[in-house]
Amino acid sequence: MIGIRSAALALLLTLAVAAAATPGARAEGPRPDWEFSTDQAFDSASIPAYAGRHDAVYARIDADLDAHLAHLQRWVRQRSISAQDDGIREMAELVAGDLRDLGFRDVALVETPGHPGVFGHYDAGAERTLVVYMMYDVQPVEENWRIADPFAGELVEHEIGTVLMARGATNQKGPQRAFLNALDAIIQEHGTLPVNLYVIAEGEEELGSPNFGAVIEPYLDRLRAADGAFFPMNIQEPDGDASLNLGVKGIIYFELESKGGEWGGPAKAEVHGSLKAMVDSPALRLVQAIASMSTPDGNTILVPGYYDAVRAPSDEEQRLVNGLALRADDAAMQKALGVSQWIGGMHGREAIIRNLFDPTLNIDGIWSGYTGEGMKTILPHMATAKIDSRLPPGLEPDEAYRMIREHLDAGGFEDIELSRLSGYPAASTPVDAPLVRAAIGVFNRYGANPRVAPWLAGSAPFYQFTRTLGLPFVFGGLGHGAGAHAPDEYMLIRPAEGVKAAGLAEIEKSYVDLLYALSEASSE
Incomplete structure (x- = not known):
């Protein structure tokens, strides 16, 4: 029980933040590094x-x-x-x-x-x-x-x-x-x-x-x-x-749920925790399914095609970003949020680009089994997470849902239920x-x-x-x-x-x- 909750908490903390990289040539891996063609700034x-x-x-x-x-x-x-x-x-x-x-x-x-x-x-x-x-x-x-x-x-x-x-x-x-x-x-x-x-x-x-x-x-x-x-x-x-x-980013908001059933795990109610030696855990399966969607640090989305759909910054958008960078105050924003630093120590234009042009994957809540005081050693029969993903222009809600579903299925998580709660595209x-x-x-x-x-x-x-x-x-x-x-x-x-x-x-x-x-x- 304690291990499951600790892993879930770690995922919650790491997936909740937008990702970091430096503008320039395309980097190794799924995320693009946007190359700016102008240093002009909108004033x-x-x-x-x-x-x-x-x-x-x-x-x-x-x-x-x-x-x-x-x-x-x-x-x-x-x-x-x-x-x-x-x-x-x-x-x-x-x-x-x-x-x-x-x-x-x-x-x-x-x-x-x-x-x-x-x-x-x-x-x-x-x-x-x-x-x-x-x-x-x-x-x-x-x-x-x-x-x-x-x-x-x-x-x-x-x-x-x-x-x-x-x-x-x-x-x-x-x-x-x-x-x-x-x-x-x-x-x-x-x-x-x-x-x-x-x-x-x-x-x-x-x-x-x-x-x-x-x-x-x-x-x-x-x-x-x-x-x-x-x-x-x-x-x-x-x-x-x-x-x-x-404008605004778009969004999808959904629930992922793991339940015991034909694949294994208790199907009707929780069972004694000692039975984990013989019985699959829906809670652990949910954590593993979520973990499969990002790098171990939680800062790069591994769903195939997720970054490819994002539209590159136009000349006008580059000038706007450059103008924002001239007036950026990362320290003040971090202080207001109670955050010690951005991912990897990024700052200035790099942080602005990632905040605006990276899609995100964020756990809003995750729960399963006993969460009260003291101890109760059980193996829960279901586990649920609420997840949101912010979508920059180019990444459409239906496509985002499709890619996530296909990624889970390809990883052997066909039994994980994905319930759409909301979704709409970006606007600019x-x-x-x-x-x-x-x-x-x-x-x-x-x-x-x-x-x-x-x-x-x-x-x-x-x-x-x-x-x-x-x-x-x-x-x-x-x-x-x-x-x-x-x-x-x-x-x-x-x-x-x-x-x-x-x-x-x-x-x-x-x-x-x-x-x-x-x-x-x-x-x-």
């Missing part, structure tokens, strides 16, 4: 800061700021825990009602096999059209909050200033309602918006967005005619630093898209010159915008928040002296600027 400061002025709208935001804050509090006070179906429909109806109050004439709750979505259309008669993505669901709450009720929407004095502390404050109700506040201020002053808007909201993002396709399906033709899509989000650090990601947007340039110009206006990455190493179903709808997609915005999915989640409302991240008023003004910048952007 977001080269994009002119947005220069438009909308003083009447800014003044309206300042005058109505207390009411705007009350709207944020109203949103976070409505429970909407998707995993528990707690307040979900009520939150969907709240979103729909707010869109109608703002003047959206075409608003509907979109029924799906799961939680409902929300659709809204504001026709301003404008030349440009923007799709705005929203999620109205939140994660369950846990203990150890510094406030008694995470759904009370309290204002709390924090070391960085006054914050709104609540579940959903920054992920994502706060920035989303701030965006709607900006719309309200524009409409109050000018009677309409500078762009047409579609709002598409789902209530299952925290569940992996299994039915988001059903939300957009009735409106595909209309949405495809838009000029871009935007997801309001707080992406600043307290010092004002901002990172703008132009070119840096020269008018929406991207407009967003960077707005960041630059507020002194938040962003680091721009070709994509995030994490995953989200943004392919629905870039591939299904064929639109450039930007997710981000001024503002700071922390604690998403954790206790004490907050969004900064009024920064303390010396804190450079935007407060609520500046966040809303930047959203105003973004809409006007898009309306004025050249299509070239």
